[in-house]
Amino acid sequence: MNPMKPKTFGSNQEMQDAEKNFLYRRHQRARLAQSVFQLTTLLAVIFLATLLVTVVNKSMGYVVVENKVNPATLSDRPLSELNNTELAQILRENLRKNRVRTLERTGFLEDQSQSTLVQLVEAEIIQPEVVESYNLFPSLINRSKIKADAAVSYPNAKVEFRYWLNGVFLINSMASQPELAGVRSALLGSLQLILITILTAFPIGVGAAIYLEEYASHKSRINRLIQTNIDNLAGVPSIVYGILGLALFVRALQPFTSGALFGVDGQNGRTILSAGLTMALLILPILIINAQEAIRSVPDSLRQASYGLGATRWQTIWHHVLPGAMPGILTGTILAISRAIGETAPLIVVGASTFITSDPTGPFSSFTALPIQIYNWTTRPQPAFQHIAAAAILVLLIALLSLNAVAILLRNRFAKRV
Amino acid sequence: MEDMNQPSKYVIETRGLNIFYGDFQAVKDISLQFERNRITAIIGPSGCGKSTVLRAFNRMNDFVPSAHATGEVLYHDQNINHPSVDAVQLRRLIGMVFQKPNPFPKSIYDNIAWGAKMNGFRGNTDDLVEETLRQAALWNEVKDNLKKSALALSGGQQQRLCIARALAVRPEIILMDEPCSALDPIATLKIEDLMRELSQNYTIIIVTHNMQQAARASDYTSFFTMDTDRAGIMVEYNETSLIFTKPKDQRTEDYITGRFG
Structure with a gap:
């Protein structure tokens, strides 16, 4: 990296100078190339950092909370210390008869768990409302000004620092008030969805890759056609897969995907199973291509050694090709999971609900998923929804990284077997 | 196939063997006999089809989609290219x-x-591992590290391990396709000594580029060259000592004396 012209060898002065200049220009170009690559890497890092900072910035900060009813007027003790009877009493006293009747449709209030009753009191009576919210950085910089402003504008309100990604957010399900909304049903929906997707796509994808690489003749026209199609399918927009899923799984296979075939009282085909199978279709080309690449990278000398000892094709594949290809296959699976867990469009088409408050109960239940929930929240006008959307994005990222961590651990185990 | 009640002198024999890769004829009309418990070397210039012929003996050419053979390869008097022959057992x-x-x-x-x-x-697998590693003259070097990765061995040790691995499935014939071309001279000599040792119990066919190796290590030598249409043909087949001292064919003499193109 010395900018000075370097020493060269040789006795002919003229040639030496020419060579020096030539060398100098070559080194210059090499340095230029290096800086370009460093710059591109830097840009990539900046983009990623910006993404993370934006999300984190929105996911916590000061909020000004105003209660519709002051909890102190309901009871002289904190709500969490009251027993069921007292909580039910408060609900009966403060709610209209119709509302109480609606709440009691599934059973007496007194029979509900204490935490449910506390939640009900908060949601139905106290109705805390975030009237003003701030992002992380303004909260850190203008702390005193925020508190002063709040004291002037909302004399009855409380200013508190809120992590929108908190325990309640993880435990609660969707609600119409952002303060009470959570990701529980979305997270569970996403996890069940991914489970179905992987259980379907992984064996099919690896199987197809094995067939295409180890059995199929590369000369056959049909096999080349299949190969070309798989390569092209990897680039088909996800919404198209959504429409396919709608036609195939939701409609045509409705008896199967709604669970009617299995005696489940399914309403329609808009179930986790349909969505999982649609996602499996979506990631199948990626999985197959990556698995093929991994299988191809297993050196042919290993296959020859195995055949030379009198192994059958299957023994060779099972004992040598697959273990050798497994790290690559799992890398492809990681990519595929990442794609599937964040995919939104096909879920909308196959009918993920945007407002669902109950947990998914299995493959035949209707569901919502994290990206759907995030999409739904970001379209709402109230600023608090933007914050919980950011918190949900963090949940999605953490879920994704945990799933990938499992795959990476598996991959390292296979890579270490040598 | 394993019936060896009347062992003939020749373990493997080819009659008019032609091998094609697609339309290209790789070897032409090869007729050779390989004697039991002897080392036979196949020498010749690059591209003359030595390896192709060798791989025809255990049907490894099956894995080359375009390859097909005509003529006969007789193993215990049975044509191994016959559809009824199980290539897995053959290998x-x-x-x-x-x-x-x-x-x-x-x-x-x-x-x-x-x-x-x-x-x-x-x-008993432990005994088998020890026995074959001893046969392959590798036991003393690795006996304390049997659990170590085979990839950590040196090239020569790896090659002897591959020989041991081949011995462990109790073969009758061992085909060696230029087994020393990636090894240094000392490792090469070790493999040659080993071949001599193994020839008491096994029939060995070796393809080599190295004429000294053929001269040193083999009992019989077959010289291949390319015909005018680039198909491999067998020029001369005789006892190694005769091939290297009194070649009958001018082309053999040119090759072994280094006058070949």
């Missing part, structure tokens, strides 16, 4: 050692045990 009986050492990415122990187990070996 156990006719083992192969390749040009580049290709141990499995497993431990030394598993490298040897795998092939045997896969072929239904039910005996």
Whole structure:
């Protein structure tokens, strides 16, 4: 990296100078190339950092909370210390008869768990409302000004620092008030969805890759056609897969995907199973291509050694090709999971609900998923929804990284077997 | 096929063997006999089809989609290209050692045990591993590290491990496809000594580029060259000492004296 012209060898002065200049220009170009690559890497890092900072910035900060009813007027003790009877009493006293009747449709209030009753009191009576919210950085910089402003504008309100990604957010399900909304049903929906997707796509994808690489003749026209199609399918927009899923799984296979075939009282085909199978279709080309690449990278000398000892094709594949290809296959699976867990469009088409408050109960239940929930929240006008959307994005990222961590651990185990 | 009540003198024999890759004829009309418990070398210039012929003996050419053969390869008087012959069993009986050492990415122990187990070996694997490693003159070097990865061995050790691995499935013939071309002279000599040792119990066919190796290590030598249409043909086949001292064919003489193009 010395900018000075370097020493060269040789006795002919003229040639030496020419060579020096030539060398100098070559080194210059090499340095230029290096800086370009460093710059591109830097840009990539900046983009990623910006993404993370934006999300984190929105996911916590000061909020000004105003209660519709002051909890102190309901009871002289904190709500969490009251027993069921007292909580039910408060609900009966403060709610209209119709509302109480609606709440009691599934059973007496007194029979509900204490935490449910506390939640009900908060949601139905106290109705805390975030009237003003701030992002992380303004909260850190203008702390005193925020508190002063709040004291002037909302004399009855409380200013508190809120992590929108908190325990309640993880435990609660969707609600119409952002303060009470959570990701529980979305997270569970996403996890069940991914489970179905992987259980379907992984064996099919690896199987197809094995067939295409180890059995199929590369000369056959049909096999080349299949190969070309798989390569092209990897680039088909996800919404198209959504429409396919709608036609195939939701409609045509409705008896199967709604669970009617299995005696489940399914309403329609808009179930986790349909969505999982649609996602499996979506990631199948990626999985197959990556698995093929991994299988191809297993050196042919290993296959020859195995055949030379009198192994059958299957023994060779099972004992040598697959273990050798497994790290690559799992890398492809990681990519595929990442794609599937964040995919939104096909879920909308196959009918993920945007407002669902109950947990998914299995493959035949209707569901919502994290990206759907995030999409739904970001379209709402109230600023608090933007914050919980950011918190949900963090949940999605953490879920994704945990799933990938499992795959990476598996991959390292296979890579270490040598 | 394993019926060896009346062992003939020749274990393997080709009659008018032609091998094609697609439309290209790789070798033409090869007729050779390989004697039991002898080392036979096949020498010749690059591209003359030596390896192709060798791989025809255990049907490894099956894995080259465009390859097909006419003529006969007789193993115990049975044409191995006949559809009724099970290539999987054939490859156990006719083992192969390749040009580049290709141990499995497993431990030394598993490298040897795998092939045997896969072929239904039910005996004491520890004994088998020790026995074959001793046969391959590798035992003393690795006996304390049997669990170590085979890939950590040197090239020469890896090649001897590959030979041990081939021995572990109890073959009758061992095909060696330029087994020393990736090795240094000392490792090469070790393999040659080993071949001599093994020839007491096994029939060895070796393809080599190295004429000194053929002269040193083999009992019989077959010289291949290319015809005008680039198909490999067999020029001369005789006892090694005769090939190297009194070649009958001018082309053989040119090749072994280094006058070949």
